Amino acid sequence: MTPRIAVLGTGNVGTALAGALVRAGHTVTAGSRDPGRRAAGWTVPVPLAGLADAAERADVVVNATPGHESVDLLRPLAPQLDGAVLVDVANAVGLGPDGFATALRYPGSSVAEQLQLALPETRVVKALNTIGPAEAMIAPNALATPPSAFLSGDDDAARTLVAALLGDIGWQPEWIIDLGGLATARVTEAFVLLVRPLVHALGPVPFGLAVAR
Numbered sequence: 184m185t186p187r188i189a190v191l192g193t194g195n196v197g198t199a200l201a202g203a204l205v206r207a208g209h210t211v212t213a214g215s216r217d218p219g220r221r222a223a224g225w226t227v228p229v230p231l232a233g234l235a236d237a238a239e240r241a242d243v244v245v246n247a248t249p250g251h252e253s254v255d256l257l258r259p260l261a262p263q264l265d266g267a268v269l270v271d272v273a274n275a276v277g278l279g280p281d282g283f284a285t286a287l288r289y290p291g292s293s294v295a296e297q298l299q300l301a302l303p304e305t306r307v308v309k310a311l312n313t314i315g316p317a318e319a320m321i322a323p324n325a326l327a328t329p330p331s332a333f334l335s336g337d338d339d340a341a342r343t344l345v346a347a348l349l350g351d352i353g354w355q356p357e358w359i360i361d362l363g364g365l366a367t368a369r370v371t372e373a374f375v376l377l378v379r380p381l382v383h384a385l386g387p388v389p390f391g392l393a394v395a396r
Contacts, residue, residue: 192247199317238263250275283379295368308336309368314391330391335368
């Protein structure tokens with residue numbers, strides 16, 4: 184059965200992922216904190232709903248909310264997220280005046296692990312947080328070097344499901360690396376600290392972390 188998907192967050196990342204998933208043939212709902220206000224400029228061909236309403240209808244929920252707010256936003260949705268797979272693509276950081284990450288919000292942990300603690304009946308899988316901007320997440324073959332998509336999560340079946348969804352939006356199986364348990368998310372989340380020096384060196388171009396082998 185094709186899972187019903189909710190994408191929580193209607194910024195650049197949420198918009199890109201919602202569009203890519205619906206183009207891949209999935210039933211998608213977008214969740215916004217203020218769907219009435221957001222609807223005025225909404226051009227993605229998926230319905231808009233509040234966060235709770237979107238999550239309640241979904242088997243798979245994508246967390247594309249700002250990472251520093253994700254735990255507080257999703258904790259109240261525990262009843263709606265009970266049993267669901269939560270794909271966390273966020274990074275929780277402190278930002279400098281230039282808008283780039285200066286520190287991790289959860290040193291010694293990760294936003295993915297904090298979400299799992301807040302939502303014990305939800306199967307959290309970390310993915311796509313080492314790719315940017317959002318357009319590169321949904322068109323990885325557009326990069327000169329194939330990037331890697333890392334999966335972290337404590338539920339084997341949930342990681343397998345997320346890998347299949349990544350395949351639906353253009354990720355080749357050999358580009359997807361299953362790191363195992365959710366604690367490995369703290370390693371991939373730390374990559375965000377490298378973004379500022381990379382942008383300084385390369386300019387504002389799409390890029391992602393890749394493993395050469």
